Amino acid sequence: MKKTISCCALLLALISPRIADAAPGSSHYLFVWAMEAQHPHASVPEMTPADIPARRSGLGLGKDFLAVFDIRPGPSFGKLVAMLPVGDAAQAHHTNYAEPPNDILYANDWLGDRTYVFDLRDPVHPRLARKFGSVGAFGYPHSFVHLSNGNTLATFQYSGGFNHAAGGLVEFDPQGKVVKTASAAVAGHPDVRPYSLAVDEKHDRVVTGSADMMAAQVSHVAQVWRLSDLKLMQTMPLPPQPDWYYDTAADSSEPRLLADGKTVVVPTFNCGLFLVRNLTGDHPTLQHVYDFGYRTCEVPVAVGNFLVEAAQSGHAIVSLDMRDPEHPREVSRILLPPDEYPHWLALEPGGGRLVVTGYGALDTKVRFATIDRQTGELKLDPAVIDFTRTWPDGWQGSAMPHGAVFSNP
Template sequence: MNRGILSLGLAILTVGCASDNSDFLAGTRQNAGPAPLLYIWAGDLDRGASDSDFLAVIDSDPHSPSYGEVLATEPVGVVGTNPHHTELSVPTGAALLANGYDAGRTFMFDLSVPDAPRLVDELAPVPGYEFPHSFLRLDDGQVLATMQYGDGSVPGNPGGLVRFDKDANLISTTSAADPAFEGEQIRPYHVEVIPASDRVVTTSRTMRIFTEQAADVVQIWRLSDLALLHTLQVPRGEPTSSPECVFGIGDICEAGQYPAEAQPFESRVMNDGSVLMNTLMCGLYRMNGIDTSEPGIELVLNYPNLFGCSVPTTIGDFMVLPVMFSETILVFDISDPTDIKEVSRFDTPGYQPHWAATDPGASRIVVTSSGMAPTYTVLIFDFDAEAGKLSLDESFGAAEFPRAGVSFYRESWPHGDTGTAVPHAALFGYR
């Protein structure tokens, strides 16, 4: 396969701009009814010589007789890439970007035939940068991507922020290096955009958790030209003792302590233009004044007895946050960003929830599990917006969670008898 950016041969649509990307993103169809398709980016577990990582399509139409069945898979022809983040919504008139982090490769899937994804290309290498991580599709179809590493020419080897056009051709790059944090290992992780403020927010968290300690910072950029404006140290929370050092190195690991600010992870824009950010160690921080010369960041909630706060999703006035290593899912009322409140939990004993995504046409959420433990099952939850509570959809898939779920422990897939796979990114789609 040619790793350069080729013409995809897709029918590119003429689209307008909207503040929530709704014109460009096919996955954003409010009140369209339950999305009939669910895309899962998965990695082959045993990594046999003839195996492959792949994109799976699951029937997610609750009225379908094949609800919860795997309809199709599209292998990428290589194994062990560590399938990680995709775009959060299905784009219209462009290929879906899906990252195989450990390989430093990003695959491009044509979803113009929604039931039959087709691998069409790979993202070309970005000069001066390595290891793309997260992607955000803008209103006009352009894509912002975080790059975790530079070319080694700057102390700390900070990564950067990159802009592509809708066909994934490179437009511009900006380094995350900041003179005020010279030598720091800044590893851009998640990317969030506030178009009305002409701002971008990125977090910093390394994927190489056992070999380096990334800077616990967030960064603010100007959207129009990707100029780096501010690097903010995440305020320190009270450290908590842990019986074992699972995530953390250096002083933190030796002390067996996990302060709230450790490993800034994901962020989501609130309705007032502020940003709510969770760390892996379950501190929740609010960033405000993002479009001013003196932006602020403060700890609003801290969960010292939980860890593994992962990839959240928002649904109406709520945010749903999986906590993988504590085996629970938190639900927050975010209607007032200055007064974030936990309203419910759904415990998942024996299951490590990691990634959550909202069905844009229905009150339900898909959750996938962490690849750190053998819980390779995809779940769907119904969401009660009145009570702010999750309930497991027990009709989705064969009982695996233990009561429901589509199991990725299987011998055979549409692309062959390749055995168990590890699901990671998940997103809903429409025909």
């Protein structure tokens, strides 16, 4: 009898992790926004519309496309289940940072000034719902956030043409109709270029970073808006920080709302981290609270009490404990191979998996990591999805992934 019980216990122990891995609530699919590229590592001009022909030729670009991969644990992991090519590629870039509750995903080709909107309600049969370019004077949208009323709020980098002047915010209804627009232009700050955003609906606020995608100028501010009418409330200078060479108070990038639902932090591309003080007051300000120690930091993700940052120049992903936002504390760090430069992070809803895309060797693959939601501990997952393959549309060779999000459970 004891032997039977021991065997049963052993069998249960062996299968329990796999049951946990495949537990209800985990994501079945990964949606990846990418572009076909025969020469993904080629050095090409890429930062103005005039460079698009040379960029397409040098990289050997084909189409932008949305790919759907099975990411359930087991033998089907990494299987391509759908591919939806759309327009000619110039620079497949950002999507929403997570799949919205209504399963409508925005994805932009930034340099091409084209945004595609995908219906993912049937995840293995994605559908192109619509596409758009500039909206009035605003062009080159960058980041997208789903609102609880079903609308989508987007940052647009420019107005009046490519890098002509500050862009602003545009709010779309669920059918794609423009319901509100607002300019980010403010006297005395000609270098404002809305980059990404954090939305605090409870307190009727939006915080936007300011950084130019083409790096033609440097910005030293972030901005606070009233969500309900998109009124620009304050343009906040980033307090300058002493540094012998790099300016950590330059080019605010990807603001994030923390788990308490009221605290917003603003990273910079030079790896500074700033806390928004008095967010709902008349005069919000920024306080420097942390230096990641690297000098190129990219897309972060908030995971409960932790902020996870892609520290590109250090080939690292870093987890900070943010329970005391004035005194962030590093709790974990993982190092990627030295030829991988992480850029994009996204979190599995309700889970602990992170998806990573980037540059260098990450130009043509998707990597995964995990985070313990209780401790913030990070672990690098050996699993990768290779984007060099024969694709269903007939493309032979490489593709370059960028925005990637897990499916809703």
